[in-house]
Amino acid sequence: MLEVSAIHSFYGKAHILDGLSFSVARGEVVALLGRNGAGKSTTMKSVMQLVPPRAGSVSFEGRELVGLPAYRTAKAGLGYVPEDRRIFSDLTVLENLEVGRQPPREGAPHWTVAQLFELFPNLAERRHNRGKHMSGGEQQMLSIARTLMGNPALLLLDEPSEGIAPVIVEQMARSILTLKAEGLTVLISEQNLHFARAVADRAIILESGQKKFDGSFALLEKQPEIRDAYLSV
Numbered sequence: 277m278l279e280v281s282a283i284h285s286f287y288g289k290a291h292i293l294d295g296l297s298f299s300v301a302r303g304e305v306v307a308l309l310g311r312n313g314a315g316k317s318t319t320m321k322s323v324m325q326l327v328p329p330r331a332g333s334v335s336f337e338g339r340e341l342v343g344l345p346a347y348r349t350a351k352a353g354l355g356y357v358p359e360d361r362r363i364f365s366d367l368t369v370l371e372n373l374e375v376g377r378q379p380p381r382e383g384a385p386h387w388t389v390a391q392l393f394e395l396f397p398n399l400a401e402r403r404h405n406r407g408k409h410m411s412g413g414e415q416q417m418l419s420i421a422r423t424l425m426g427n428p429a430l431l432l433l434d435e436p437s438e439g440i441a442p443v444i445v446e447q448m449a450r451s452i453l454t455l456k457a458e459g460l461t462v463l464i465s466e467q468n469l470h471f472a473r474a475v476a477d478r479a480i481i482l483e484s485g486q487k488k489f490d491g492s493f494a495l496l497e498k499q500p501e502i503r504d505a506y507l508s509v
């Protein structure tokens with residue numbers, strides 16, 4: 277579904293992604309792991325063309341994304357939830373969800389507000405609350421739910437467990453497993469190995485914008501030296 281081939285991405289002169297390649301198959305949940313600054317967020321932004329790679333290819337369902345403006349990636353079926361949860365703080369939960377509404381998409385799960393409230397019960401209870409009156413974890417859920425209102429075929433979640441209470445992290449993990457059961461393809465960036473292992477099928481470990489490991493969590497467990505070298509655990 278997603279094929280990233282030898283991308284090189286920069287901020288100005290700073291060369292961040294250095295020939296990175298990986299793929300994500302339909303229905304898979306893949307976790308991008310690595311320390312602070314390893315390049316996880318930049319990878320997400322490069323897929324979304326928010327940081328367009330200067331070389332290499334990002335192919336989504338056979339279509340080249342490099343060279344397209346960022347808004348076209350959303351139209352193509354990619355849903356992106358950035359690390360800084362851009363919800364509208366003066367709008368209510370229901371209004372935030374409406375902002376994200378897009379027509380159903382062939383080959384992707386179709387979400388209604390009622391289904392999203394089942395997926396994130398906290399949001400149902402707070403449907404008339406304004407974004408600014410919600411906890412960090414609830415805002416994170418709202419940000420994911422609003423993106424799902426666009427009926428994406430591939431969901432990119434940048435560090436969904438960061439800075440939220442452990443009980444909410446557990447709910448978040450359950451919600452992601454439900455998304456997987458619905459057949460959604462998910463690429464998730466994580467520092468929390470425990471969370472990543474609970475939700476993802478496969479781990480890709482980055483360091484200095486290069487791929488250091490790509491495989492199952494079972495395989496990763498057999499190679500503790502990789503974990504010790506590239507993850508902060």
Ligand SMILES: Nc1ncnc2c1ncn2[C@@H]1O[C@H](COP(=O)(O)OP(=O)(O)OP(=O)(O)O)[C@@H](O)[C@H]1O
Nearest residue numbers: 287290292310311312313314315316317318319467
């Ligand atoms: N807007 C920017 N301008 C310049 N350099 C940046 C910018 N954003 C990130 N970087 C640098 O790019 C490198 C990769 O950062 P990135 O945010 O992709 O890492 P990450 O693995 O997502 O880590 P984090 O968990 O801190 O978000 C880091 O060295 C970072 O300092």
